[in-house]
Amino acid sequence: MKTKETLILEADQSGFAAAGRIIRRGGLVVFPTETVYGLGANALDAGACAGIFAAKGRPQDNPLIVHTADVFALARLAGDVPPRAAALIQAFMPGPLTLILPKKPDIPDTVTAGLPTVGLRVPSDPAAAAFLRHAEVPVAAPSANLSGRPSPTSFAMARAAMEGRVDAIIRAEDSRVGLESTIVRVTESALEILRPGGISEEQLRLAAGGCEIRGSFSENSGGPPPAPGMKYAHYKPKAETLLFRTAAQRRACEVYCAGAGKKLGVILLADSLNAERAAADTKNVITRQMLSAQEYARRLYAEFFVFDRLGCDVILAQYPPVEGIGRAIANRLLKAADGRFAEGL
Ligand code: AMP
Ligand code: MG
Numbered sequence: 001m002k003t004k005e006t007l008i009l010e011a012d013q014s015g016f017a018a019a020g021r022i023i024r025r026g027g028l029v030v031f032p033t034e035t036v037y038g039l040g041a042n043a044l045d046a047g048a049c050a051g052i053f054a055a056k057g058r059p060q061d062n063p064l065i066v067h068t069a070d071v072f073a074l075a076r077l078a079g080d081v082p083p084r085a086a087a088l089i090q091a092f093m094p095g096p097l098t099l100i101l102p103k104k105p106d107i108p109d110t111v112t113a114g115l116p117t118v119g120l121r122v123p124s125d126p127a128a129a130a131f132l133r134h135a136e137v138p139v140a141a142p143s144a145n146l147s148g149r150p151s152p153t154s155f156a157m158a159r160a161a162m163e164g165r166v167d168a169i170i171r172a173e174d175s176r177v178g179l180e181s182t183i184v185r186v187t188e189s190a191l192e193i194l195r196p197g198g199i200s201e202e203q204l205r206l207a208a209g210g211c212e213i214r215g216s217f218s219e220n221s222g223g224p225p226p227a228p229g230m231k232y233a234h235y236k237p238k239a240e241t242l243l244f245r246t247a248a249q250r251r252a253c254e255v256y257c258a259g260a261g262k263k264l265g266v267i268l269l270a271d272s273l274n275a276e277r278a279a280a281d282t283k284n285v286i287t288r289q290m291l292s293a294q295e296y297a298r299r300l301y302a303e304f305f306v307f308d309r310l311g312c313d314v315i316l317a318q319y320p321p322v323e324g325i326g327r328a329i330a331n332r333l334l335k336a337a338d339g340r341f342a343e344g345l
Helices: 013-024 046-056 071-075 083-092 126-135 155-162 201-208 247-260 293-309 326-336
Strands: 007-010 029-031 038-042 065-067 097-102 117-121 168-171 182-186 190-195 212-215 240-244 264-269 285-290 314-318
Touching (some): 013 029, 029 155, 038 046, 071 083, 083 182, 155 168, 190 201, 264 293, 293 314
Parallel strands (some): 065 117
8 A cells, every 4th residue: 555755865965864864763764785675664663663564565474684784783683693603794794694693682573573583684785884874773674575576676676666655765776786685594503594695605605614504495395484484475577487497498488478479578698508599689579688697686686677567478587507696596586487497388
């Protein structure tokens, strides 16, 4: 339901100061980060945080990540920082890493969905840091999209999703990473990756000093999900989304769409699989070519947004090599497509 008058604030001193005042009086502010745009409220104010769930249509049992301007403020929110977690803080914060740590009692249950732990992150984006400094309180923030939809990675996307639902939106640069943070839970014996993201498993491995790393990459192991959010639909564009790994799958989808008169948006990697392809767009086929996995991560949600705006019926996206940032891309694509590859169409 859209009812609020939404201020558009510039990413400058007066914009950050106004955003800080809105947060401190219990309002909602959409702000940029290096991963995706966030929808923030004072993390110590249960009422303000309830507003986040209402604005997004987010299920109450899906906890929020709490953002701070620096690692000192982060440490004040954690009941305990085990040495293994301290090493990760040292290596990757500020940056696209969220650590799940035991929480201090002053973090309301609304934020953590009643869990004894809290997800904590220090963004590296300068505008995010400036906003968080002006807020003067920790800021709980999920991605600034309606629940289930792709996360916004630009001001235009954030505005399209949240205008009328929040008190202010900060107009800033596109997100540099483009996919959400890596979520890591530190246990007695291992690091557990609850969500692949901006920090790769390979980077974690280098910093972890031989500690075992468990990935929850498939997220289909049965039983209660380790991160409550995993059980919900995520990252879905409006268009039907399909994946491909082979040239034959790509062709099958193109033939299917041409036959059914469906408008198709294609996301390709510039690799040998697509070397023979002349990317000649027609009225019904629009092709985007990604030169690297980094570019794919950065542009994925924006391409979903544009394809939806252009009225594509089907989005066909190439499944990337599952390594480095490719793990996070693959994870988001599988969710966007409900695991469907372009076969038997
Ligand atoms: P989003 O804010 O949309 O990026 O989603 C945040 C993700 O972090 C969700 O999947 C949550 O389930 C997960 N998360 C947040 N807090 C915790 C926690 N205390 N324990 C496990 N997962 C968490
Ligand atoms: Mg999200």
